[in-house]
Amino acid sequence: MLLGQAGGTARQLPCDRTRSLQTSEIYFGGASSGLLRTAGRMHRSSLAVPTILFERHASEWRQYGQGQSPPSDALRARSRRSRAPVPHISPLLYVFAVFVAVLTLAALREQVLCILYVGGKHAEEEKRLLGTVENALGLPDYCKKNNIELVVTADKEGPDSDFAKHIVDADVLVTTPFHPGYLTREYIEKAKNLKLAITAGVGSDHIDLNAANEKKITVAEVTGSNVVSVAEHVVMSILILVRNYTPAHEQIMRGDWEVAAVAKAAFDLEGKVVGTLGAGRIGFRVLQRLKPFDCKELLYYDYAPLPEDAAKEVGARRVEDLKEFLSQCDVVTLNCPLHEGTKGIINKETIGYMKPGAWLVNTARGALCVAEDVAEAVNSGYVLSGGDVWPKQPAPADHPWRSMRNPKSGGGNAMVAHYSGTTLDAQIRYANGAISILDNWLNGKAQLPANVIVENGDYATKAYGQREKK
Numbered sequence: 001m002l003l004g005q006a007g008g009t010a011r012q013l014p015c016d017r018t019r020s021l022q023t024s025e026i027y028f029g030g031a032s033s034g035l036l037r038t039a040g041r042m043h044r045s046s047l048a049v050p051t052i053l054f055e056r057h058a059s060e061w062r063q064y065g066q067g068q069s070p071p072s073d074a075l076r077a078r079s080r081r082s083r084a085p086v087p088h089i090s091p092l093l094y095v096f097a098v099f100v101a102v103l104t105l106a107a108l109r110e111q112v113l114c115i116l117y118v119g120g121k122h123a124e125e126e127k128r129l130l131g132t133v134e135n136a137l138g139l140p141d142y143c144k145k146n147n148i149e150l151v152v153t154a155d156k157e158g159p160d161s162d163f164a165k166h167i168v169d170a171d172v173l174v175t176t177p178f179h180p181g182y183l184t185r186e187y188i189e190k191a192k193n194l195k196l197a198i199t200a201g202v203g204s205d206h207i208d209l210n211a212a213n214e215k216k217i218t219v220a221e222v223t224g225s226n227v228v229s230v231a232e233h234v235v236m237s238i239l240i241l242v243r244n245y246t247p248a249h250e251q252i253m254r255g256d257w258e259v260a261a262v263a264k265a266a267f268d269l270e271g272k273v274v275g276t277l278g279a280g281r282i283g284f285r286v287l288q289r290l291k292p293f294d295c296k297e298l299l300y301y302d303y304a305p306l307p308e309d310a311a312k313e314v315g316a317r318r319v320e321d322l323k324e325f326l327s328q329c330d331v332v333t334l335n336c337p338l339h340e341g342t343k344g345i346i347n348k349e350t351i352g353y354m355k356p357g358a359w360l361v362n363t364a365r366g367a368l369c370v371a372e373d374v375a376e377a378v379n380s381g382y383v384l385s386g387g388d389v390w391p392k393q394p395a396p397a398d399h400p401w402r403s404m405r406n407p408k409s410g411g412g413n414a415m416v417a418h419y420s421g422t423t424l425d426a427q428i429r430y431a432n433g434a435i436s437i438l439d440n441w442l443n444g445k446a447q448l449p450a451n452v453i454v455e456n457g458d459y460a461t462k463a464y465g466q467r468e469k470k
Ligand SMILES: NC(=O)c1ccc[n+]([C@@H]2O[C@H](COP(=O)([O-])OP(=O)(O)OC[C@H]3O[C@@H](n4cnc5c(N)ncnc54)[C@H](O)[C@@H]3O)[C@@H](O)[C@H]2O)c1
Pocket: 201, 202, 203, 204, 224, 226, 227, 230, 277, 278, 279, 280, 281, 282, 283, 301, 302, 303, 304, 335, 336, 337, 338, 341, 342, 363, 364, 365, 388, 389, 418, 419, 420, 421, 422, 462, 463, 464, 465
């Protein structure tokens, strides 16, 4: 499958020679861990030492026009050296030099570490499952063409994991929010070469962004790549909860037929007040999709007001106080990033501001909610809750959100695994986008501003909290 801008050409070196390294092996480093490593083999003809020197300083050379000299003394010295007459070298010395050159070249190759979930037979059956270890976002082809060393693994937890091992040398980390490689401060400190962390999707809270800033690591995501996918899932989850769909469906699967048992907790969405906490790309699209349902009112809570025409288009009213916002909504949908200002924003106290019997849908991030407080509120019948995001992913088998239920209806739980933003349509978009970000970095091109979360030691987006510009 051809993936967007996946550049198919080998990198052209300034000395007008193409380094002809070929990726010729793909081997599995343990099927159970899902580790896949692409190793390179080099043509002997390309191993001249000047190629290495030019390659190392390619970025400096590129800043100057053809024929112009870069200012670096080291490069001038090297240029002078490369013009000097070639002394006679014994064959043994030549072999040794080639050997050293091979090792040096291998050490200079960029390394991309990619953390994805295992697709198993599903990835075999469906090649469009690009977010899996097996299909690896289309990166194997791209990396092969661009002579990048690629490590793909699902094994991400603990000090002996592939993630812990390979982050030490990686230049670039690629991961998705669906099976996130948690790039903690500790890992960032170990990652001596890391320059770029790409989120194939939207939401980069799995990275300690403050620690990334301290190390001047760029964090970029594929902004907008799955916002419609999520907005559709939000509307679906709201309807599933409001109409008490899950127990009604379970009843049918069991072979039962008892209308009263499910109708007693089913309502219309029409006439209800629905509010989104966060009215960015997803929140706004949720409001757009809710408009035809003739809700009583659409509200939003966000420190960044919607542009006037956008607010008018959806007919949404902004509420600036969280308590007031929550207390007016029949349905609350969470659509803001996870950061210091939003972590645990839905907790025992703020749930108390909500109307009894209100519906809560969280497709933003699990840790926006205090898990036990939400579970307790559902189990006591105070609220009903759904969504697809969990505080830690994969969620443990005994997580309280798996089994919480409304005591009266047996429903009130519309939780699923994190998949709203990973439809097959979304996967092609974020796979292409991740490769495009990698390609920009490799070729020294600027990233799309909307994709950049942190860069040059500072936040490049206003969505991760209100903070002073450095
Ligand atoms: N479940 C999924 O598959 C999935 C997919 C994509 C995104 N997401 C989540 O949804 C989030 C939002 O995505 P988006 O594309 O709409 O992002 P966005 O940047 O377009 O919008 C986020 C909005 O949240 C607002 N916000 C930030 N902090 C806030 C706060 N304290 N209170 C109120 N509003 C606040 C921002 O001002 C912004 O308007 C992502 O960060 C991600 O965590 C989930």
